[in-house]
Amino acid sequence: MGFEGLEPSPDLRHLIRDYGVGGVVLFARNVDGPEQVAELVRELQSLARDARHDLPLLVAVDQEGGRVARLRDPWTVWPPLRALGRAGSEDLARRMGESIAAELRSCGIRCDFAPVMDVDTNPRNPVIGDRSFGDDPEQVGRLGAAFIRGLQGGGVAASAKHFPGHGDTDVDSHLELPRVDHGLGRLEDVELRPFRHAVEAGVATVMTAHVLVRELDDRLPATLSRRVVGELLRGKLGYGGVVVSDDLEMKAVAKSWKPGLAAPLAAKAGCDLLLVCASAEAQVGALEGLVRAGERDEITWDEMDAAGQRVRALKQRYLLPYADPDPRMARLSAGPGEHRELAREIAERGGVPA
Numbered sequence: 091m092g093f094e095g096l097e098p099s100p101d102l103r104h105l106i107r108d109y110g111v112g113g114v115v116l117f118a119r120n121v122d123g124p125e126q127v128a129e130l131v132r133e134l135q136s137l138a139r140d141a142r143h144d145l146p147l148l149v150a151v152d153q154e155g156g157r158v159a160r161l162r163d164p165w166t167v168w169p170p171l172r173a174l175g176r177a178g179s180e181d182l183a184r185r186m187g188e189s190i191a192a193e194l195r196s197c198g199i200r201c202d203f204a205p206v207m208d209v210d211t212n213p214r215n216p217v218i219g220d221r222s223f224g225d226d227p228e229q230v231g232r233l234g235a236a237f238i239r240g241l242q243g244g245g246v247a248a249s250a251k252h253f254p255g256h257g258d259t260d261v262d263s264h265l266e267l268p269r270v271d272h273g274l275g276r277l278e279d280v281e282l283r284p285f286r287h288a289v290e291a292g293v294a295t296v297m298t299a300h301v302l303v304r305e306l307d308d309r310l311p312a313t314l315s316r317r318v319v320g321e322l323l324r325g326k327l328g329y330g331g332v333v334v335s336d337d338l339e340m341k342a343v344a345k346s347w348k349p350g351l352a353a354p355l356a357a358k359a360g361c362d363l364l365l366v367c368a369s370a371e372a373q374v375g376a377l378e379g380l381v382r383a384g385e386r387d388e389i390t391w392d393e394m395d396a397a398g399q400r401v402r403a404l405k406q407r408y409l410l411p412y413a414d415p416d417p418r419m420a421r422l423s424a425g426p427g428e429h430r431e432l433a434r435e436i437a438e439r440g441g442v443p444a
Contacts (some may be wrong), residue, residue: 091115092337092367096122098133101370106134108140108434109377112401113148115367116199118160122151124197125159128420131198135414145405146412148247148363150201155219156220164421165193171233173207173440175224180236182436187240187248196423198415200408201247203297203334205237207284208285209259217262220442227280231287238291247408250335252299253323254312255281263342264299267311267409270303277305286327294404295332296323298361300342310359311343314352319360332404333360337367338376350379357389362397 091116093102105111110241111136113136121127132336138147149214151160166189174183194202209230210222223230234250241248244408254277259268272281285296306322307315313335323329335356338344344351353364353376364380366373383389 091118092365094119096120096126097130098137099370099391101373103137103181104218105277105370105373106137106143106147106255107379109374110141110143110285111377112143112145112405113150113201113363115150115152115203115217115365116160117152117311117367118162121160122422124164124420125417127197127199128415128417132414135198135412145402146161146409148201148401148405149199150203151194152203153194154204154206154221155190158221161193161197161424163251163425165424166190166426166433168433169437169440169442170220171223171237172210172220173436173442174233175191175222175226175229176441177436177439178201178229178233179439180232180442182439183233183236184243185432186436187237187242188244189240189432191241191244191246193423195244195430196415196420198420200245200247201295203251203434204241204349205248205250206252207234207250208252208255208373209280209284210257211280212258212260214260215257216260217260218257218265219393221368222257227283231284234284235291237312238288238293242292242294245408247294247404249297250285251297251414252301252336253285253296254299254303254306254318256284256299256301257281257300259301263336264340265342267342267345268301270301271305272303273305277303281406282327285323289327289329293331295334295363296329297336298356299335300336300340312341313338313361314347314359316359324360331360332400334362334363335365337365339366339368339372344372349373350382353374353379354388355382357383357397358393362400
């Protein structure tokens with residue numbers, strides 16, 4: 091769940107206490123500085139302990155670099171992933187992932203919804219662009235895998251996004267439902283290739299895209315489609331980790347499927363973690379929709395148990411043994427000189443302003 095403000099909102103407290111919500115995603119609206127973020131995470135985890143959660147909350151953020159980075163100065167300000175693509179260095183990609191992980195961990199954030207594994211093949215794409223490593227699917231895969239290894243080697247779960255590929259679209263899924271009209275041959279050669287690299291690298295999570303890939307499912311967007319998540323990602327690509335939905339309040343989904351319907355569809359498709367990032371009404375609607383679907387056996391106990399086990403394994407790997415973040419260390423770890431120097435090197439080799 092997401093929320094407004096620099097402290098846990100009353101709605102979020104209620105959701106953690108009474109609904110057992112297991113994770114929180116932070117945005118710029120929740121961030122004022124390293125000490126404040128560390129204190130926020132300490133308070134969130136205290137709420138979970140008071141509610142007798144058996145595992146800590148998974149606290150996540152989008153920290154890609156470039157224009158999608160929730161933690162800004164005094165944290166390291168990283169260039170976009172496109173700079174890494176132009177530099178072409180797996181070593182730089184791995185080191186950037188490691189450095190981001192160190193700064194996130196010091197604040198208690200153990201999941202980064204990065205890197206973008208979309209291939210930037212459409213210059214009219216309004217939402218991907220320089221967030222992608224580039225237009226070469228093999229290079230996107232190699233650099234993305236190196237970035238993943240760096241993040242996860244530093245103790246932060248990575249997320250390959252947006253499956254099965256949002257690169258060749260000309261619509262922003264925050265506003266409308268994009269459509270992808272390529273055949274299977276093209277999808278295998280371009281869109282899916284980077285995700286195969288990510289799976290081989292052991293990526294902890296994969297985030298779905300709210301895109302309609304007509305060759306795979308001409309009715310449901312990828313997030314809600316068992317053909318895309320269950321059959322393609324889990325089956326054909328052999329992915330056994332945690333699948334995360336993109337935000338179910340994005341209009342690509344929300345215009346046609348209210349949260350109480352979208353959440354069960356995403357769960358039935360094979361998503362394990364569902365993001366509902368803004369409205370408390372939508373969050374409660376999604377949770378109640380899941381409960382009703384379980385009561386009606388629309389989601390089987392076996393499916394729920396499998397999803398629960400995958401999430402538990404993720405938390406056990408990245409959260410245990412758990413210790414609350416130290417606000418002082420969070421401040422000292424934000425934007426150290428060696429990270430800023432690395433960011434400058436990536437920017438220079440990638441030909442972007444530092």
